[in-house]
Amino acid sequence: MLKRKSKSEYVMKKERYEMRFCGSGGQGVITAAVIFAEAAGVFGDYYVCQTQSYGPQSRGGSSKAEVIISTKEIDYPKVVKMDCFLAMNQTALDAFFSNFETDGLLIVDSTFVEQVPTSGAISLPFTEIARELGKEIVANIVALGAIGYLSGKVSMENLEKAVIARVPEKFRELNIEALHAGIELAKNVNVDNLSHSPSLDDIYGHTD
């Protein structure tokens, strides 16, 4: 088993960090992406570009959102190679699992994903936790908490501010509870101990 680069080392080396959030229509991945983008770009100090694209394939009921986070101005606003991929169900995972950065984070909702493409995947029960909180629709916010914690790109304080700014006041308490449940889930994951697929660099040495 190859050892993943330490998380802090990995986060530091990336000037540009590319994320994709996918799920079915009702799973709230666009809302999660908008909140993540605002945590990093409005409340945090990054340049951020957040995008949704729709085409003939949009009729299938699947939903996809992207977030690019950078320390410099963003020239190309779409994902080239995913550093972080959230898949809220199996269809989304199967459809979009491509161009994944070998050191990247693959995070799936274990409630709806049975088969992961790599042993390095992080499988967490977002929807199950949301159901326990009483509302399945906050599964996206549980996932947001976990991704926020694991990606190292936003402070938990800014993430909370962004959630509060975005959700209706009536649902604020529930959403903050969901966010913290996601953060707690993520604290039990040891990213540095996950296996990952070998890159060409790992196999052949650095090729520059």
Add this chain to the structure above:
Amino acid sequence: MLKRKSKSEYVMKKERYEMRFCGSGGQGVITAAVIFAEAAGVFGDYYVCQTQSYGPQSRGGSSKAEVIISTKEIDYPKVVKMDCFLAMNQTALDAFFSNFETDGLLIVDSTFVEQVPTSGAISLPFTEIARELGKEIVANIVALGAIGYLSGKVSMENLEKAVIARVPEKFRELNIEALHAGIELAKNVNVDNLSHSPSLDDIYGHTD
């Protein structure tokens, strides 16, 4: 006064239609842009790309969202020249009024915009109407109804479907009411009779 090209003629000639929605943080322009994008791309037949970008200027509390709508795949996902610009307040109008297509639609919330840069601007009281409906925060949905109607890029049926799919069930009725109020406002606007700034083509003839 120069006569604007007829609306139907204008809509037909554009393969790519570029929109920007701006306002202050709480005015819901990102939500309006997401719903417009879904009306055109999920419920309608267009290719759509919807973007928000954040940078150091994001701290000012202003909010900006873009929607590109096209009959073909979208190569460049950001606005080059606005065909439709919604400004929900004066600051947003002043900050982002640039690269405006001379035949384009400039739509402002007259509740918060006093000074428009062209006599061709369409000034409608979105927030005032929303207050009459009982909730100022649905001003974005009133604006959405008006833009949807005036842009000619989405059917009112698809716009309604997109609103229903996106807003919490508890607020559905209010939002649909707001949408229809916006559509009714727009029906009183005669786009073909608005004046517009002369383009170089108007002054010097076509220069190709």
